[in-house]
Amino acid sequence: MLTCLILDDYQNAALGFADWSRLADRVAVSVLRERIADRDDLVARIGHAEILVAMRERTPFPADLLARLPRLKLLVTSGPRNAAIDVAAAGARGITVSGTDSSPSPPTELTWALILALARHLAAEGAALRANGPWQSTVGTDLAGATLGLLGLGKIGARVAGIGQAFGMRVVAWSPNLTDARAAEIGVERAASKEALCEAADVLSLHLVLGARSRGILGEAEFGRMKPGALLINTSRAGLVDQAALVRALEAGRIAGAGLDVFEAEPLPADSPFRRLPNVLATPHLGYVSRDNYRTYFTQAVEDIEAWLAGAPIRVLG
Template sequence: MRTCLILDDYQQAALALADWTRLADHVAVSAIAEHIPDADALVARIAQAEILVIMRERTPFPAALLERLPRLQLLVTSGMRNLAIDLAAARARNVVVCGTDSSPTPPTELTWALILGLARHVASEGRAMREGGPWQSTIGTDLAGATLGILGLGKIGTRVAQIGRSFGMRVIAWSPNLDEARAAAAGVERAASKEALLEASDVVTIHLVLGDRTRGLLGPAELRRMRRDAFLVNTSRAPIIDQDALVRALDEGWIAGAGLDVFETEPLPADSPFRRLPNVLALPHLGYVSRNNYRTFFTQAVEDIEAWLAGAPIRQLG
């Protein structure tokens, strides 16, 4: 009987959202709800498992960790891309790495939750209502007629653009590989440059893949190009923005505010400035966290394990 552990099951939902009994004759499955950041404690907890199921990049799997897990044979991640797994090290240790499908709909919807939350001061006004504060203390920002700038026009960015147009916004987009034809097909204007997009937009939202070309894409110079009344939203990956520069931009009023769902260290440390800055609407990386997406993740994780047990792995990464 093999052992399978599901890591970082924060909502304790994994076992209820898929039929794990399909594996009962061959695999003993259990879930760990709490995040284990300490490497030694993590190894002590998972070293006996032959199969691990992980949620996105909540727990990284670099070579140093893989080397300490000699029993590990199969690693299943939600999604088909996980930069926190050292795939070369996994191959070297004969660890099979498989993924699952992931819908672009939940992160699209959360992006708009952040945009609307910032534009209409939902968090602060809701808190005032709950705490007996002033009745109306803010003035909302109109989206109709405003310019939405999208960095990255892939599956999520294209859907964000569609919703922006439904609000009556002018939508412009830029990415290193975006051409006129693809922008036109999505019904948006292609910005001449990243800088032109930042200068023209009332709301900038990021939907790029993190890589060598996008890491630190927005630094101090780029953030200073944004309007002082503009909002910046990031539901992609934190390192696309220089985090120190972002803190300064928010603290000194270079921009009006930021909606953030991703951070360089997660869970976000208690002393992070993103927890105290009044013009930040921060969420705990909820972009892909929806019932339907979780059902897909865990159902396909079961399928991945079944296929691997049968000697024919599916949805392999790398």
């Protein structure tokens, strides 16, 4: 009997979104709900397992950790890629890494939840209403006629663009590889440069893959070009933004606010300024957390394990 551990199941949801009983005669499946930050503690808790199921990047698997897991043979990650797993190091150790599909709809929807909540001050107004505070203390920002700037126009960015157009917004996009043909296909304008995008946007939303070229793509200079009333939305990856520069921009009022779903350290440390800044609406990395996505993740995780047991792994990364 092999051992399979499902990691970082914060909501205790994994077992309810797939039929794990399909593995019962070959694999003993159990769940770890809490994130284990200490490396030695992590190895002690998971080192006996031949199969691990990881939820996105919640627990990274660099080469030095993989070297301490000699029993590990299959690592399944939710989603079709995972930058927190050293896939090459896993392959060198004979560890198969398989992924799953992931829908662009949930992060698109959360992006718009953050935009709308910031534009209409929903968190502050809702809290005031519950506390019997002032009745109407803010004035909302109109989206119709405003400019939505998209840094990235892939699957999610394109969907965000369509919703912006439905609100009557002008939509402008830029990325290092964006072509006029792609912009025309989606029906948006292509900004001449990153700087031009920052200057034009009333709402600037990030939808890039984090990599060497995109890390820190927004920093002090870019915030200096943005409108004082602009909103920044990041449901992609925290590393796209210079976090210290963002805090300074928010503290100084150089931009009006930020809706953030991703952070350099997760869970977000208790002393993070993003917990206290009044012009920040922060959510705990909920972009991909939806019923349909979880059903896909865990159903396909079971399929990945079955295929690996049969000697024909599927959805292999790398």
